[in-house]
Amino acid sequence: MSKIVFITGSSSGFGKAFAEKFAANGYNLILNARRNDKLLEIKTALESQYGTKILVLPFDVQNRDAVSDAISSLPTEWQAVSLLINNAGLALGRDYFEEASLDDWETMMDTNVKGLLYVTKALVPYMIKIKSGHIINIGSTAGKEVYEKGNVYCATKHAVDALSKAMRIELLRHGIKVTAIHPGAAETEFSIVRFKGDRDTAAKVYEGYQPLGAADVAEIAYFTASLPAHVCINDLVVTCTAQANSMYLHKD
DSSP states (O other): OOOEEEESSTTSHHHHHHHHHHHHTTOEEEEOOSOHHHHHHHHHHHHHHHOOOEEEOOOOTTOHHHHHHHHHTOOGGGOOEEEEEEOOOOOOOOOOGGGSOHHHHHHHIIIIIIIHHHHHHHHHHHHHHHTOEEEEEEOOGGGTSOOTTOHHHHHHHHHHHHHHHHHHHHTGGGTEEEEEEEEOSBOSSHHHHHTTTOHHHHHHTTTTSOOBOHHHHHHHHHHHHTSOTTOOOOEEEEOOTTBSSSSOBOOO
């Protein structure tokens, strides 16, 4: 069987682009997201286009029991996962600390941090069994600098950065690579979700410059995954040319 990549949050945005890129390069895919209908659409399209094998695994990464049950029940032929891309994540709201929603905070913590932990903890035993593997955690430039009204979202992405470092150290003895990719501004559904369906406000985020696209980040993820076995890119911060970091953008 071809190499297997497990992708969380794969129904849209970065996750869908990862699925397309790795399918085009001969990987078989385990696709996870909450929206089963979207996953089935992607499965049908990619199997038809690339002849790849795809297992759809719909669950919410926030649900600890659902994560454990789904991953522990993987069919034998799907257990040799060589690559995990922890992509599921979101931002909700952009508010001053004292005005922010506790519900938004909890959803971001439960998805961006706990979800990443639940999935990785459940999947790592399969990599340990085959004595190799690669984990790619999708962070953010928000995990490198805190910006105004970013508070808890920035905190969750700082946690992804720290957890990537910890995993890299503690999984070293098992031959498992850990790469953290920290994209800057990228035009996907991200801002629409952040601003809770307000497309006009979301669109303004990307006015006056060319942001990253999902395909750009997928290219980078594939590059890090296609290096020789003895080479690991540990940490990558990636922005469009118009962006210096979380806070500095040049707009026309």
